[in-house]
Amino acid sequence: MITLLSTKEAAKFLGVNEKMIYTLVSEKGLPATKITGKWLFPRHLIEQWLELNTINYPDPNSQLPKDQGLLIIAGSNDPLLEKAISLFNSIHSDYLAVFGNLGSMGGVKAxxxxxxxxxxxxxxxxxxxxxxxGFINSKPGKTPALINFCKREQGIVVKKGNPKKIFSFTDFAKTGVKIINRQMGTGTRLLLDKELQKKGISNGKIKGYENEVFKHLDVGLEVLAGRVDAGPCIKPIASLLNLEFVPIRWERYDLLITKENFFDRAVQLFKEMLNEKRFKDLVESIKGYDLSLSGKMLFPKE
Incomplete structure (x- = not known):
């Protein structure tokens, strides 16, 4: 419901006398209506008018506020990252780490x-x-720093016993095989498409290729429920759900940080946590992770 202010209420809201209200209407474009015979002022429009006439208004593209207790991580999802965020929040109660599942490409863009x-x-x-x-198209001198979060084994999750004999991505094109896919913009989808392209396999030959989910866990759950035969996924999900796993390759899963935010206190606390025993203990019962590089700075190969 729209809140309408009288002239007196509008004057009080803006901290001016009633005569000034009429001046603001005629000279400064203060939103008002006289449809009922007397002046009325929609409060939400006055608030918008104030914002539009505010000098030094923060640029939405300016850097994130520093030291506000908020740590925003966005990009590719991972079960260990989710555990790490929960651990961080339990250790540092003055901070709040949150995650946006945008896929790798979406995270880099954000x-x-x-x-x-x-x-x-x-x-x-x-x-x-x-x-x-190679995916960081930044301005000269603005290249983000890269810190390794973990290495993890990427591949295919299948039903126990692998009844459809799926041993590579090319087997997704077999007759009678139905898969579940990851969404565009994820590193997993990029890997699958690269492998299919190298082998000259059209995605139109793969049943279920167009069916996408947004998390590795969702891939595993589709296989576990028997709705599909396989899907591109990471080994930790197979380990958690007791599914069979077909390994394809070990991959590096990194955290990218802009130079402007690198020394933000929350960022540094998260980075330091990656070297602690309590972080490494998170993977004790989960197969498919390698933390030998975790917390280390990375640089492009010459």
């Missing part, structure tokens, strides 16, 4: 537009060995 403090990404470059650096 980072370069100053919408997050860190982006999680595992984008395989064309050389089939390096990750993430």
């Amino acid at each position: 980072l370069l537009h100053n919408r997050c403090h860190m982006a999680s990404s595992h984008l395989l470059q064309d050389d089939d060995t390096e990750y993430n650096f």
Whole structure:
């Protein structure tokens, strides 16, 4: 319901006398209506008018506020990252870490537009060995820093016993095989599409290719429920759900941080946590992770 203010109420709201209200209407464009015969002022329009006439209004593209107790991470999802965020929040009660599941590409884009403090990404470059650096299209001197979060095993989750004999991504095109896919913009989808392209396999030959989910866990649950035969996924999900796993490759899963936010207190606390025993203990019962590089700065190969 719209709140309408009288002239007296509008004057009180703006901290001016009633005569000034009429001046603001005629000279400064203060929103008002006289449809009932007397002046009325929609409160929400007055608030918008105040914002529009505010000098030094913060630029929405400016860097994120520092030291506000909020740590925003966006990009590729991962079960260990979710556990790490929960651990961080339990250790540092003065801070709040939150995650936006945008996929690797979405995370990099959000980072370069100053919408997050860190982006999680595992984008395989064309050389089939390096990750993430080639996808950072930033201005000179603005290249984000890369810190490794973990290495993890990427591959295919299948039903116990692998009844459809799926041993590679090319087997997705077999007759009688139905898959579930990850959404565009994820590192997992990029890996699948690169492998299919190398083998000359059209995605139109793969049943279920167009059916997408947004998390690795969702892929595993679709297989576990028997709705599909397989899907591209990481080994930790197979371990958690007691599914069979077909390994494809180990990959690097990194955190990208802009130079402007690198020394933000929350960012540094999260980075330091990656070197602590309590973080490494999170993977004790989960197969498919390698934390040997966790917390280390990374640089592009010459």
